[in-house]
Amino acid sequence: MLTDTGHWEHFPHEADMGIRGIATSLEEAFAQAAVALTAIVTDPATVQARETITITAADPDRELLFVDFLNALIFEMARRHMLFNRFQVTITSDRLSATAQGETVDVTRHQPAVEVKGATYTALVVRRLEDGRWLAQCVVDV
Amino acid sequence: MDRAQFSQDAENTWRIQPFGKMRVPAILYASPSLIDAMDQKVFEQITNVASLPGIVKAAYAMPDAHWGYGFPIGGVAAFDPDAGGVISAGGVGFDISCGVRTLHTGLKRDQILPVQRRLADTLYTTIPAGLGSTGPLRLNSKEMDAMLQGGARWAVEQGYGRPEDLQYVEEHGCISGARPEEVSQHAKQRQHDEMGTLGSGNHYLEVQHVAEIFAPDVAGVFGIELGDILISIHCGSRGLGHQIGTEFLKSMAVSAPDYGITLPDRELACAPIRSPLGERYLGAMRAGINCALANRQIITHLARQAVAEVLPNADLHLLYDVSHNTCKVEEHAVDGAPRRLFVHRKGATRAYGPGHPELPAAFRAAGQPVLIGGTMGTESYVLVGTTESEQRSFSSACHGAGRAMSRHQATRQWRGRELVDQLATRGILIRSPSLRGIAEEAPGAYKDVSAVVDASHQAGLARKVARLEPMIVVKG
Numbered sequence: 171m172l173t174d175t176g177h178w179e180h181f182p183h184e185a186d187m188g189i190r191g192i193a194t195s196l197e198e199a200f201a202q203a204a205v206a207l208t209a210i211v212t213d214p215a216t217v218q219a220r221e222t223i224t225i226t227a228a229d230p231d232r233e234l235l236f237v238d239f240l241n242a243l244i245f246e247m248a249r250r251h252m253l254f255n256r257f258q259v260t261i262t263s264d265r266l267s268a269t270a271q272g273e274t275v276d277v278t279r280h281q282p283a284v285e286v287k288g289a290t291y292t293a294l295v296v297r298r299l300e301d302g303r304w305l306a307q308c309v310v311d312v
Numbered sequence: 313m314d315r316a317q318f319s320q321d322a323e324n325t326w327r328i329q330p331f332g333k334m335r336v337p338a339i340l341y342a343s344p345s346l347i348d349a350m351d352q353k354v355f356e357q358i359t360n361v362a363s364l365p366g367i368v369k370a371a372y373a374m375p376d377a378h379w380g381y382g383f384p385i386g387g388v389a390a391f392d393p394d395a396g397g398v399i400s401a402g403g404v405g406f407d408i409s410c411g412v413r414t415l416h417t418g419l420k421r422d423q424i425l426p427v428q429r430r431l432a433d434t435l436y437t438t439i440p441a442g443l444g445s446t447g448p449l450r451l452n453s454k455e456m457d458a459m460l461q462g463g464a465r466w467a468v469e470q471g472y473g474r475p476e477d478l479q480y481v482e483e484h485g486c487i488s489g490a491r492p493e494e495v496s497q498h499a500k501q502r503q504h505d506e507m508g509t510l511g512s513g514n515h516y517l518e519v520q521h522v523a524e525i526f527a528p529d530v531a532g533v534f535g536i537e538l539g540d541i542l543i544s545i546h547c548g549s550r551g552l553g554h555q556i557g558t559e560f561l562k563s564m565a566v567s568a569p570d571y572g573i574t575l576p577d578r579e580l581a582c583a584p585i586r587s588p589l590g591e592r593y594l595g596a597m598r599a600g601i602n603c604a605l606a607n608r609q610i611i612t613h614l615a616r617q618a619v620a621e622v623l624p625n626a627d628l629h630l631l632y633d634v635s636h637n638t639c640k641v642e643e644h645a646v647d648g649a650p651r652r653l654f655v656h657r658k659g660a661t662r663a664y665g666p667g668h669p670e671l672p673a674a675f676r677a678a679g680q681p682v683l684i685g686g687t688m689g690t691e692s693y694v695l696v697g698t699t700e701s702e703q704r705s706f707s708s709a710c711h712g713a714g715r716a717m718s719r720h721q722a723t724r725q726w727r728g729r730e731l732v733d734q735l736a737t738r739g740i741l742i743r744s745p746s747l748r749g750i751a752e753e754a755p756g757a758y759k760d761v762s763a764v765v766d767a768s769h770q771a772g773l774a775r776k777v778a779r780l781e782p783m784i785v786v787k788g
Binding site: 211 | 351378379380381385405406407442443444445446498501502504511512513551554555557558561562565566577578579581714715717718719720721745746747748749752788
């Protein structure tokens with residue numbers, strides 16, 4: 171979904187899937203990448219915002235923080251049988267706190283294509299682009 | 313990959329002599345055309361593996377090698393704990409002990425044809441598959457630990473299968489040295505309702521017929537004849553295994569400098585075998601192996617129930633169960649002397665040769681069945697381990713076709729609905745909750761498994777026994 175502040179993309183990886191968020195802030199880049207993660211499983215537009223959960227992570231390394239955030243999200247998706255498509259991310263120093271809105275998986279409506287196993291360190295990049303926007307990406311194992 | 317980067321030892325054997333930080337050579341088994349089609353990352357990753365501490369003899373890549381996480385998929389590497397050898401979470405992967413179990417049914421192709429649709433539907437409604445599906449059991453914390461300790465043996469004790477199943481599973485259905493206490497609460501929570509589920513992606517349950525026999529002698533020992541119906545299950549340790557992989561990958565990546573290890577690639581995260589972290593991972597990984605073995609045992613039970621509903625005369629009994637994402641302690645001869653090594657197989661299958669004491673009595677003279685999964689539209693293979701394989705690859709062979717294009721590209725090129733219809737006209741019934749998932753798994757998105765199997769055969773890693781064709785595919 172294209173917003174004024176950011177968007178998400180998938181990038182190719184042979185066996186699995188690359189997810190990427192690009193936005194005007196670091197936090198929004200993380201949030202967009204989380205939408206890209208959902209888009210691996212289903213069309214984010216089919217996910218309704220019925221419930222909100224909180225996710226936290228902490229790491230002084232921004233890239234490891236990004237992977238930790240995604241893995242915390244993947245864990246909640248798996249444990250709760252939920253899909254999320256709206257994220258608010260706050261990063262203060264090395265701590266991340268995020269809310270995620272979504273609903274329980276409905277196999278008929280969401281037609282989940284694949285299950286995400288975990289976020290990896292492959293193609294892991296969190297950096298500022300030349301135009302000042304932030305990019306956060308990695309490959310996710312499906 | 314450019315072949316000029318390698319020297320050629322034999323028709324299907326390619327070598328990278330140590331350069332830079334490599335401690336041992338890297339050896340790739342593949343036909344010239346398979347090498348041409350491989351991505352350059354295989355070169356980079358296999359040479360990185362060859363630089364890890366305590367690696368013995370060589371870093372090996374199988375004919376289906378492709379870009380993986382640290383280790384190439386199709387990577388094999390053995391380490392000596394007495395030489396500062398390491399154990400790597402990346403060398404095992406996110407789906408610990410993913411593997412293939414193949415069952416005999418006692419049925420022939422012409423018995424399936426009249427009930428094929430009904431059988432497909434019954435299997436689909438009986439075997440939980442795909443995101444959002446849940447398994448038939450819920451384990452409390454004591455039962456969870458018992459399962460992680462006992463594997464398929466535990467499952468049989470709970471009534472999921474028969475005691476005689478266990479001798480046809482690697483480790484006789486239960487690997488020793490599992491430490492459930494090293495498996496996190498998160499991992500156990502993630503597994504809570506996943507016992508007996510198939511998963512998704514490239515996991516499947518397939519009803520297959522034996523279309524060709526290459527080695528009649530071995531086929532006879534394995535009990536396989538032309539026209540036989542077999543059932544193969546491809547899946548792993550589910551959420552528990554994925555969570556163990558995720559957590560230890562991070563711990564090892566972060567701790568590597570403390571152990572004096574400079575990782576050429578964060579994904580190659582490892583720890584010395586003789587270190588608290590190494591031992592914790594070993595214990596957790598073994599619990600993951602038991603989880604995968606228990607899972608395939610429960611699915612076997614469900615498959616027996618489903619088939620019995622439609623074909624009461626069927627008798628599903630195991631041919632064999634192999635795993636292809638593991639690190640196992642094995643004895644191998646190196647320079648004539650036996651050595652106890654930690655053998656990582658990442659997307660590679662163990663292939664013990666004739667005479668190996670680990671094999672069930674019925675197979676000991678012939679060698680180990682090696683079960684290689686293909687795609688839903690092509691074929692799968694049964695191979696047998698060879699004597700030469702020990703010296704060539706620590707008794708390892710390929711595991712499957714490997715992808716030829718990304719999931720992304722696959723959904724651009726194929727539509728799930730059309731694929732289902734096309735395959736149905738060829739007599740292959742697909743059952744899956746997701747059309748996009750089917751498109752991502754399109755046969756055309758994969759390499760030619762027969763080329764991979766032929767190269768494994770030519771290189772002496774494992775010998776072709778039979779070719780199987782799909783009739784029913786249940787995927788998540």
